[in-house]
Amino acid sequence: MEQDTTVPGSIRPGGRTARVRDAVLRAAGDLLTERGYAHLDLAEVAARAEVGKTTVYRRWRTPAGLVADLLVEMAETSLPHSDTGSLRGDLDANAHLVAGTLTDPRQGRLFRALLAAATTDDTAATALHAFYDTRLIEWSPCIEIAITRGELPPGTDPRAVLSAVSAPLYYRLLTASSPIDDTAVTAAVEAATLAAQAGVFTTAATQPAN
């Protein structure tokens, strides 16, 4: 645990450690967005964040260390799951959130850089997988409540349904086979819903093939 310098009565909730982390991760995100993972340099991050180089090297050690902590922060600050009252509404909200992130000029480039980092470095890969785990756990109640409402068969795997919604959107990001637009969002939600309702993602249906 890092020692927090906040004292009782301080108006700053975070203290110096938290402020340094904010500045460094913001600078790292900016540089990743501008130039990609291959050109992420700790000294440049320190300069841009107006933080001592030694602090950055001591605390984050490598570009992959920065990427890993950035993903932890993204998971900490990412949006909670929706609760629209229907499976279709919740999956629509989820798909729009993913599509909005991937098509946003800054966020889209940032995710591409994070995916690139994960393909070349194990630390970054572990952090990326933990980020997606956090997101899947956060949104799983939407599927669980849909099962209790009778919209999906018992035993439906929440992660499989949510992954089925995201997968076509990420595939378009990678292959640029077609744009990530409303048509793509609608098709992703409809295809995932139909498959889930038909029992493609129930544990019982998938276990025998393992």
Add this chain to the structure above:
Amino acid sequence: MEQDTTVPGSIRPGGRTARVRDAVLRAAGDLLTERGYAHLDLAEVAARAEVGKTTVYRRWRTPAGLVADLLVEMAETSLPHSDTGSLRGDLDANAHLVAGTLTDPRQGRLFRALLAAATTDDTAATALHAFYDTRLIEWSPCIEIAITRGELPPGTDPRAVLSAVSAPLYYRLLTASSPIDDTAVTAAVEAATLAAQAGVFTTAATQPAN
């Protein structure tokens, strides 16, 4: 056009230019697999291929140029579409081909490196998109014949169906949310088939949302 040094009656179909390209692309693929795109070095590729450095720099210019030509070669030599007589059989064959590639130790690492290259370089991105275009065009007849057999509604977009089969497998490669196993292959094929049969991927159904 490169001049081909093959003379009539030569037992070599490719000639020197083709042999140099083979050796260079094999070395580039090996180095990408071993160390990833960020560490791809033209001089090292030349040394490993036992080809003059000048030749490699003149013909491929940059790491992205090498990646682009490697993707052209992969598209040229990739497997033809199957013709099993049923939509389900053809999609199964397609999904097993994709899953086999992504889980093969060498090919899986190579694809990760190629995806990373495409996220950081426009030349590599264009080449990657052209590769997926070639693959989608190659396999489209499986969907077109399924329409004529009455297995899918008229107006079904072949690219959308094929992308729906591949997407969950690539998503697992990226997020490591779950393994790329037989269960994943079966679920990908079943989900894509159900959605296609329900008209989710017909041009008529998708146009209004544009």
